[in-house]
Amino acid sequence: MTREISVELQKVSKLYGQDKVVDEVSFTVEKGEIFVLIGPSGCGKTTTLKMINQLIPHTSGNILVNGIDVAELDAVELRRSIGYVIQYIGLLPHLTIQENIAFVLKLTKQSKKMQKEKAEELIETVGLPTNYLTRYPRELSGGQQQRVGVARALAANPDILLMDEPFGAVDPLTREQLQNELLRLQETIRKTIVFVTHDIQEAFKVGSRIGILKQGKLVCLGTPMEIVKTDDEFVKSFIGQGALFEVLDTIEVSRVLEKEVPLVSENEKVDRTADILSGWDNVFVVNSDSKCLGYIPLNTLEPDGSFSKGQIISLPASSTPDISVKFAVEKMLWEGRTWLPIVDEKDGFKGIVLFRSCADLLAGDRG
Ligand SMILES: Nc1ncnc2c1ncn2[C@@H]1O[C@H](COP(=O)(O)OP(=O)(O)OP(=O)(O)O)[C@@H](O)[C@H]1O
Ligand SMILES: [Mg+2]
Numbered sequence: 001m002t003r004e005i006s007v008e009l010q011k012v013s014k015l016y017g018q019d020k021v022v023d024e025v026s027f028t029v030e031k032g033e034i035f036v037l038i039g040p041s042g043c044g045k046t047t048t049l050k051m052i053n054q055l056i057p058h059t060s061g062n063i064l065v066n067g068i069d070v071a072e073l074d075a076v077e078l079r080r081s082i083g084y085v086i087q088y089i090g091l092l093p094h095l096t097i098q099e100n101i102a103f104v105l106k107l108t109k110q111s112k113k114m115q116k117e118k119a120e121e122l123i124e125t126v127g128l129p130t131n132y133l134t135r136y137p138r139e140l141s142g143g144q145q146q147r148v149g150v151a152r153a154l155a156a157n158p159d160i161l162l163m164d165e166p167f168g169a170v171d172p173l174t175r176e177q178l179q180n181e182l183l184r185l186q187e188t189i190r191k192t193i194v195f196v197t198h199d200i201q202e203a204f205k206v207g208s209r210i211g212i213l214k215q216g217k218l219v220c221l222g223t224p225m226e227i228v229k230t231d232d233e234f235v236k237s238f239i240g241q242g243a244l245f246e247v248l249d250t251i252e253v254s255r256v257l258e259k260e261v262p263l264v265s266e267n268e269k270v271d272r273t274a275d276i277l278s279g280w281d282n283v284f285v286v287n288s289d290s291k292c293l294g295y296i297p298l299n300t301l302e303p304d305g306s307f308s309k310g311q312i313i314s315l316p317a318s319s320t321p322d323i324s325v326k327f328a329v330e331k332m333l334w335e336g337r338t339w340l341p342i343v344d345e346k347d348g349f350k351g352i353v354l355f356r357s358c359a360d361l362l363a364g365d366r367g
Contacts, residue, residue: 003030003031004030004031005028005029005030005031005064005067006029006030006031006065006066006159006160006192007028007029007035007052007063007064007065007160007192007194008027008028008029008062008063008064009025009026009027009028009048009051009052009061009062009063010026010061010062010063010064011024011025011026011060011061011062012024012025012026012048012051012058012060012061012062012063013025013058013059013060013061013216014044014047014048014051014056014058014059014216015059020216021044021047021216022044022047022048022051022058022216023044023215023216023217024061024217025044025048025061025213025216025217025218026061026218027211027218027221029192029194030192031159031192032190032191032192033192033193033208033209034186034193034195034206034207034208035192035193035194035195035207035208035209035210035211036195036196036197036202036203036206036207036209036210036211037049037194037195037196037197037210037211037213038196038197038198038199038200038203038210038211038212038213039198039212039213039214039238040198040214040238041198043213043214043215043216044213044215044216045164045196045198045213046164046196048196048213049162049164049194049196051063052065052070052082052160052162052194053078053079053082053084053162054070054073054075054078054079055079055084065078065082065160066159066160080104080107080108080156081156081158081159081160082158082160082161082162083153083154083155083156083158083160083161083162083191084153084161084162084163084164085149085150085152085153085161085162085163085164085166086149086164089137089142089145089146089148089149089169090149091137091145091148091149091152092137093136093137093138094136095136095137096133096134096135096136097119097123097132097133097134097135097136097137097140097148098115098116098119098133098134100137100148100152101118101119101122101123101133101148101151101152101155102115102116102118102119102155103152103155104152104155104156105118105155105156108156118155119133119151119155120133122151122152122154122155123148123151125151125154125185126147126148126150126151126181126185127147127181128144128147128148128151132144142169142170142171142174143170143171143174143177143178145169146166146167146169146170146174146178147178147181149166150163150166150182150185154189158191159191159192160191160192160193160194161191161192161193161194162193162194162196163193163194163195163196164196165196165197165198166178166182166195167179167197167202168197175202179202179205179206182206183205183206195207200238200239200240200243200246201246203224204224204243204246204247204249204250205249205250207224208223209221209222209223210222210223210224210227212227212235212238214234214238219232219234219235220232220235224247224250225247225251227239227243227247228243228244228247229244244362245326245329246326248324248325248326248329248358248361248362249324249325249326249327250324251324251325251326251361252321252322252323252324252325253319253321253322253323253324253325253327253328253340253342253353254321254322254342255325255361256325256353256354256357256358256360256361257321257342257350257351257352257353258351258352258353258354258357259350259351260276260351261280261284261351261352262274262276262277262280262282262283262284263283263284263285263286263349264283264284264285264286264296265285265286265287265288266285266286266287266293266309269304269305269306269307270283270296270298270301270305270306270307271305272298272301272305277298280298281297281298281299282295282296282297282298283295283296283298283301284349284352285307285312286349289347289348290348290349291347291348291349292315292318292341292343292349293312293314294312294313294314294315295312295313295315296311296312296313297313315341316335316337316340316341317335318340318341318342318343319331319340319341319342319343320342320343320344320345321342321344321350325358325361328340328353328358329355329358332355332358337355338354338355338356339352339353339354339355340352340353
C-alpha cells in the first residue's frame with residue numbers, strides 16, 4: 001500500500017545570523033495523520049512549523065507540500081491553503097467571534113452570507129453555541145478561545161492544519177477535554193495535522209508519530225511505542241519515567257486479545273485430547289448465543305470430559321475490546337487477576353487478555 005505524503009522536509013535548516021536554530025531537519029507527514037513535534041522551549045518547534053507555510057522562509061533544504069516544493073508556490077496562497085492555529089491563540093480582540101472565524105473568507109472575498117454560514121457551522125463543529133458569534137474574544141474563557149482558534153483555522157477548509165501548542169493556555173482538565181475533542185473531530189475531518197507541544201502526555205495522546213527536537217536537531221522520530229523504547233539518553237530524560245505505561249493508554253486491548261481460547265458448549269463434553277487445550281488451565285463454556293457462562297478448570301472435569309452446571313465458575317467482570325491496554329492492566333492489578341474476559345456490546349465472548357501478553361507488549365515481543 002502506498003501512503004500519500006502531505007508534507008515533507010528534506011534537510012531543512014534555518015539560520016539567524018550564525019545561529020542555526022533549525023539544523024537539517026527531515027521528516028514526512030502522511031495524509032490524515034497527526035504528527036507531533038515536541039521538545040524543550042527554544043528548540044525550534046515554532047520555527048519549523050512556520051517554515052512549512054513559509055511564514056518564516058527556510059535557509060536551506062527543501063519543503064514539499066502535497067509533493068510541490070514551496071519555493072514554487074505563491075506564499076500567500078500557500079498560507080491560505082494551510083490552516084494555522086497559533087501559539088497563545090491570537091484572536092483579534094476588536095473583531096467578533098464570527099469575524100475572527102471568517103477572517104480568511106473575508107480576505108478571499110467570499111460573500112457575507114457564506115462567511116456567516118461557515119462561522120455558524122464551524123462554531124458548532126468545535127462545540128460552542130452559535131450565539132457566541134456576536135461576542136468578542138475577551139468575553140470567552142481561555143478554553144473557549146482555543147476552540148475558536150481551531151474553528152478559524154478550519155474556515156478555508158484546508159487539507160493541512162498546523163497547530164502550535166493549541167491547548168497550551170488552559171488548565172489541565174480543559175486541556176484534556178480539548179484533546180479528546182480534537183481526536184473525535186479528526187475522525188470526521190481527517191486533516192493532515194502537524195501539532196506542536198512541549199507536553200509529552202499530550203504528544204502520546206494525540207500523535208500517530210512523534211518527532212523530538214533538541215537544539216534545532218531532530219533527535220528521535222517514531223510512533224509513541226518506538227519513542228518510549230529508545231536508548232537515547234536525552235529522549236529518555238525528556239519523556240521521563242512512567243512514559244511506557246502512559247503509552248499503553250494509546251493502544252487498544254484488542255491488539256493483545258487471545259482469540260484462540262478453548263471453548264465448550266454448555267451441553268457438550270470437553271475433548272481432553274484436543275490440541276487447543278495445551279497450555280491452558282481452564283476451558284470456557286459458551287451457550288448457543290456465544291455468551292460465555294463461565295469457565296471450568298480442566299482438573300475438575302470428569303475423566304470423560306463431562307461436567308455439570310454446578311462446576312462452572314462465573315467470569316470476573318468483563319470489558320469491551322476498545323479499552324486501552326493500560327486500563328486492562330490497571331484492572332487486573334486492582335482485582336489481583338492474571339487475565340480479563342473481553343465481550344462485545346452484545347455480551348458475545350471475544351476472548352481473554354492475559355497479563356503476560358500486556359507485559360510482552362511492553363517488552364517489545366509484540367510491539
Ligand atoms: N527572529 C529571530 N531572530 C533570531 N533568533 C530567533 C528569532 N526567532 C526565533 N529565534 C530563536 O530560535 C530558536 C527557536 O525558536 P522557536 O520559537 O522555534 O522555539 P520553540 O521551540 O517554538 O520554543 P517555545 O516552546 O518556547 O515556543 C530560539 O532560540 C529563538 O530565540
Ligand atoms: Mg514555540
